Amino acid sequence: MNRIAANTAFVLTLTAAAVLTPHDTHPATGPVTAGHGWKLQTPNITHIDTQPWTIAFHDTTSRTKLTPYVKHTAAELSTHLGVKVTVSTRIVPTTVGKCPPSHTIAVRWISKPNPAHPNRSFAGACSLRGAAYSGYAYINSDYWAPGRRFHEYQRQNVIWHETAHTVGVTHPATCPKDKTGRKPLMCDVDTYTSTGTRRYSSFEQTAFKQLRTNRTHAAVNK
Numbered sequence: 001m002n003r004i005a006a007n008t009a010f011v012l013t014l015t016a017a018a019v020l021t022p023h024d025t026h027p028a029t030g031p032v033t034a035g036h037g038w039k040l041q042t043p044n045i046t047h048i049d050t051q052p053w054t055i056a057f058h059d060t061t062s063r064t065k066l067t068p069y070v071k072h073t074a075a076e077l078s079t080h081l082g083v084k085v086t087v088s089t090r091i092v093p094t095t096v097g098k099c100p101p102s103h104t105i106a107v108r109w110i111s112k113p114n115p116a117h118p119n120r121s122f123a124g125a126c127s128l129r130g131a132a133y134s135g136y137a138y139i140n141s142d143y144w145a146p147g148r149r150f151h152e153y154q155r156q157n158v159i160w161h162e163t164a165h166t167v168g169v170t171h172p173a174t175c176p177k178d179k180t181g182r183k184p185l186m187c188d189v190d191t192y193t194s195t196g197t198r199r200y201s202s203f204e205q206t207a208f209k210q211l212r213t214n215r216t217h218a219a220v221n222k
């Protein structure tokens with residue numbers, strides 16, 4: 001799929017433990033795409049290029065509701081990816097299965113974005129020649145509904161989790177604890193149970209760093 005260099009390849013990743021991603025094997029000299037508690041969305045995405053990214057919003061409601069959360073996300077991504085990620089006020093309408101503009105993450109706040117799985121949020125990532133290209137995240141507004149008794153940290157964790165998908169990080173094969181006792185936020189169960197700290201865990205931090213490090217392999221393979 002990543003051989004079709006001229007096209008953006010679309011990858012849809014659901015927030016569901018049941019989604020199976022085929023495992024990839026790489027030659028010893030290739031990019032490192034998985035490790036202890038983290039995994040990249042291979043084969044489509046192995047790295048991130050140096051261009052800055054922008055977070056935009058599907059509509060004004062999404063912008064109002066999600067701006068405070070994605071500001072934290074943008075700061076974390078900027079630090080760990082080593083590329084500038086800023087939150088804009090731009091409206092970029094999203095459609096499932098369609099790639100947002102280059103280096104744009106479009107976020108949408110909507111009730112039951114996947115009617116077949118009404119409790120889920122989901123995200124999609126687009127790639128170009130092995131690099132993360134753009135993405136979207138559909139955040140389930142039911143998490144804010146009175147009576148659902150969602151905690152604020154759970155909302156933030158879901159946004160953390162889905163945003164990481166948009167740049168090419170997926171669910172790890174295993175969900176170990178790090179030195180501080182945290183599990184990967186990309187493990188679905190832990191997205192909802194971890195009492196978040198407005199930070200990615202050390203596992204996602206490693207994945208982001210590897211997206212940056214893998215650039216060298218991408219240059220060699222072109």
Ligand SMILES: [Zn+2]
Nearest residue numbers: 014015016161
């Ligand atoms: Zn997920």
